[in-house]
Amino acid sequence: MPPIDIVNLTKKYGKIEALSSFNLQIDKPQCVSILGPNGAGKTTLLKALTNIIKPTSGTVTIDGITVSENPMQALQGVGTLIEQPEFYPYLTGREIIEFAARVKGATRTKVTEELGHLSNLLSLEEYLDRKTGTYSRGMKQRVCLAVALVMEPKILILDEPTFGLDPRGMKEVRDLIINLKKERDIIILMSTHLISEAKEVSDRVIIVDRGKKIYDTANENNDNIMKVTLETPLDIHGKKKDHKDMQLTFLNETTLLVTLSNGMDNSVAIEKLISFGYRVKWAEPYNDIEEKYLQSVSL
């Protein structure tokens, strides 16, 4: 069974379906980014993985243990950062990290070791002994990351880890994720709405929209997509058009993405486009995440 196995996960809030029959398997150490617009269901997915919400239907298992049934065991080796949490304002950063380490089974000696290591890694030394009530957003985010990384988790679940950080801080966090990937056999599942971030740090990108997985770079059966340049401009920028076995998305007046299904060949698709009256100037295979995102996420 893969370390992370999500099967037919559905989460409803009243009549609103935040996640709809979502499936995801992560079977090896890698960084997986969940990319999607606000309200797409990214955070809901991560909340279901970390026992903050319970699935309406479907199952979420970590290392074969169902999270909603046995969260303590399932989350033992998992580090999390969900929705920029707040801390008890009367505790110091050190106490916050210590508490997380102790509940994950660290001895006093191990706690001291971990604090030293994490404060170096995340540059926490200056404010580790200050009450968290006095922290800025960025400081809190770093302590959150320290809590997530304490006791060397096998799985790291990060919800928009660079949120609230200045450009330097964002770069440091991205570098940290890249280094973690290199140095440890770790699964990192992170959500982001920054395409550049997903591209920079991830081995696999999943695009989510309206509670559904609409694209996964790991999926071998992805639709074949072509980028087509037209000779004559058309005034239908930003619109979608469906033909049988083909979906056309107009990026601008002269560029469109053609999504082919049912194994249609590229040359057949071009012939069809010409028969529909499009004057095709150039066609090329297309695999850019940014344009895939724009093409697949609802406007």
Place this chain on the structure above:
Amino acid sequence: MLVITILVSLLLTYFTFTYIPKLPSLFSNFKGFFNTPGFSQRLVGFLWSFVLLDLPVFASVFFGSPAISSEIETRTAFYVFPLPIPRYILLLAKYFAAVSVTIAVIMVYLVVQAIVFYMVFNGILLQPFLLSVGLTILFIFSIVAVTFLVSTIFNKNTYAYISVFLLYFLIFNAYTIISEVLYKVVPYYLLNNSASIIERVYLNISTGFGSFTVTPNGAGDSDILTSSIIMVLYTIISLAGAFVLFERKEVK
């Protein structure tokens, strides 16, 4: 809360020292009882406990109501919920913390009461005092459990605070009055009525609607046992409800 408790105990200290000689004239209904040994101390003990009765409610609301709702409201749930701790452990830890701090605060009042009694009466009637202390502790366990149950229902502290006050001071009292007027029955199973045993261990004064009975001794063993059982039941049922709700609690 500690300041309020100290203030209230100082007011009662002032009252005790000032009005002890005037008790027979202040409580003319009890004139015949003042010859009973220890009656004055029982009467003053009753008054101290009468005032004490509401303090655990305020203290438990202050310390217990935000226990769960504030985790959601202040977003600390995102830090603590994904940690590998069973939620029932989290709830129990918070419950015992709230109970402990409430007991500590109320103990200040009880210690002041004991000191005042030693000074005024040159001693203390140990049995009713210890019974009153024990029942107060039991009451604290039950009222904190009720506030925890309410706290698990809401996601905002204010709603939790208001609901406990409304439940205890308005709904319970309204129900008691309606029951007494319409059915001539005191609903002994309500927490506020069972908690009145804390004062009745000094003097068994029963103040039903339109009726008033008093015996110069404390309530009998059966009354004490019934009230204790009710408080224990409130504790168990409220905590069980809180466990179930907290286990299903989600942070949207």
